Amino acid sequence: MFLPHNNDINACPYCGELKVNFNKHIQTVHKGETDVMKLLDLEPRSKERIEHVEKLLAKGNHKHNVKTIKLQRCMFIPKRRP
Numbered sequence: 001m002f003l004p005h006n007n008d009i010n011a012c013p014y015c016g017e018l019k020v021n022f023n024k025h026i027q028t029v030h031k032g033e034t035d036v037m038k039l040l041d042l043e044p045r046s047k048e049r050i051e052h053v054e055k056l057l058a059k060g061n062h063k064h065n066v067k068t069i070k071l072q073r074c075m076f077i078p079k080r081r082p
Contacts, residue, residue, distance in 0.1 A: 012026065012029075014060075035056060061077045
């Protein structure tokens with residue numbers, strides 16, 4: 001299975017899947033979730049919308065990383081790479 005570089009993938013906070021295009025995934029698959037509906041109400045490319053997407057990214061990646069630590073396998077997703 002091909003996995004892109006760590007910087008390219010993020011975990012979805014709703015289904016836990018690793019996605020390359022996180023923004024497109026949550027807008028199409030999870031458009032009924034309350035956080036995503038709030039996101040869709042915001043103006044595209046606005047500062048508030050970008051911050052909202054970053055919060056969802058952090059939430060999903062944190063859930064993934066906690067699961068990774070418990071199972072002691074898979075791939076850890078850092079917020080930033082040095």
